[in-house]
Amino acid sequence: xxxxxxxxxxxxxxxxxxxxxxxxxxxxxxxxxxxxxxxxxxxxxxxxxxxxxxxxxxxxxxxxxxxxxxxxxxxxxxxxxxxxxxxxxxxxxxxxxxxxxxxxxxxxxxxxxxxxxxxxxxxxxxxxxxxxxxxxxxxxxxxxxxxxxxxxxxxxxxxxxxxxxxxxxxxxxxxxxxxxxxxxxxxxxxxxxxxxxxxxxxxxxxxxxxxxxxxxxxxxxxxxxxxxxxxxxxxxxxxxxxxxxxxxxxxxxxxxxxxxxxxxxxxxxxxxxxxxxxxxxxxxxxxxxxxxxxxxxxxxxxxxxxxxxxxxxxxx
Numbered sequence: 001x002x003x004x005x006x007x008x009x010x011x012x013x014x015x016x017x018x019x020x021x022x023x024x025x026x027x028x029x030x031x032x033x034x035x036x037x038x039x040x041x042x043x044x045x046x047x048x049x050x051x052x053x054x055x056x057x058x059x060x061x062x063x064x065x066x067x068x069x070x071x072x073x074x075x076x077x078x079x080x081x082x083x084x085x086x087x088x089x090x091x092x093x094x095x096x097x098x099x100x101x102x103x104x105x106x107x108x109x110x111x112x113x114x115x116x117x118x119x120x121x122x123x124x125x126x127x128x129x130x131x132x133x134x135x136x137x138x139x140x141x142x143x144x145x146x147x148x149x150x151x152x153x154x155x156x157x158x159x160x161x162x163x164x165x166x167x168x169x170x171x172x173x174x175x176x177x178x179x180x181x182x183x184x185x186x187x188x189x190x191x192x193x194x195x196x197x198x199x200x201x202x203x204x205x206x207x208x209x210x211x212x213x214x215x216x217x218x219x220x221x222x223x224x225x226x227x228x229x230x231x232x233x234x235x236x237x238x239x240x241x242x243x244x245x246x247x248x249x250x251x252x253x254x255x256x257x258x259x260x261x262x263x264x265x266x267x268x269x270x271x272x273x274x275x276x277x278x279x280x281x282x283x284x285x286x287x288x289x290x291x292x293x294x295x296x297x298x299x300x301x302x303x304x305x306x307x308x309x310x311x312x313x314x315x316x
Contacts, residue, residue: 009254015114016251017263025270027239028091030278034069034236035096042220044088045213048206050234051241058199066194075184079197080204082182084241088205090174098167106171107271110264111137111297113179121183133300137265140294141232143286182260184286186252195219202241265294 034043068076111134118124188197254261 013251013254014263016247017255017260018266020247020251021241021263022270023239023244023247023265025251025267025272027236027244027275028095028267029090029271029274030232031236032095034229035092037225038233039216039220040089040092040096041209041212042216043092043233044085045206045209045217046233047088047237047240048084050211050237051202052199052206054238054242055195055199055202058195059203061196062193064274065196066191068192072188073116075188076192076197076200077204079184079188080201081208082177083184084201084205086206087174087177087181088209088240090170090177093270094167094170094174096167098171106168106175107268108222109138109172110175110178110267111262113175114260114264115262115291117179117183118256122186122256129300130259130262133262133297136297137262137294138301140265140269140290140292140297143293172196178264182248182252182264185249186256186260188249194246194253196248198245200240201245205241262297262300269294 031043115126115134119126185197192200204297248260274306
């Protein structure tokens, strides 16, 4: 049975996708103090380990689920390698090397990259409203980033410029990983339950990170970490590896990947809001305008038109 854009199930899926990206933006922003307290590889390894304990029972295969094919296993590995392992490394190292302004502008390209990959790999049709929504998201977050830019009177020295360039490249690498994550996740939800996908790709991420995690842990002074950082680590692990993944997989099951990708504009918006409400950064009228433009993009993608569009099944 085809699910139309005006059905209640579609709106529930939109809610899952929006909440997933809001959580993602929150933990991206709150990862800054964690990176200052813990090395990146150790932080990522502990994240996967904590989440693995929370999701251990999700690994069991449901009775009504068909055995996984070789193609499904390969997609699960790619989902973990790109969406968990490489995204964590690129994003955590990237935001530590570049400015928040540059990172925000680059992250605003996520919806466009997801849409292009959906068109290339899933053969999904991208209509004018989706392209307009993508443009609104990029314009809104770009404006947000631009208004927060406050260059000093002196130009950065060559070493700082090279470091920022590398950081920008790493953040864009994270954008590519996020786009692959969205597209591959759309294909996986037809074969494996969202909970089991979450547990399997987290386990793969833990195994991939274990060699570097153990090496870093062996030389790290755990006693120097403040208790509040450990509490923040638990939230980060559950939000990044459990709640966000499950919400995204559940929502994307009944929404075309190009539509779902528009919701990624909420990731940098949520990150900026956490900066304002939690980290005490100022919020001016231009930033509010940027939020509004990005949210208009979400409405363009979610409010049903005169002719409801049905999801395009992937051709693979």
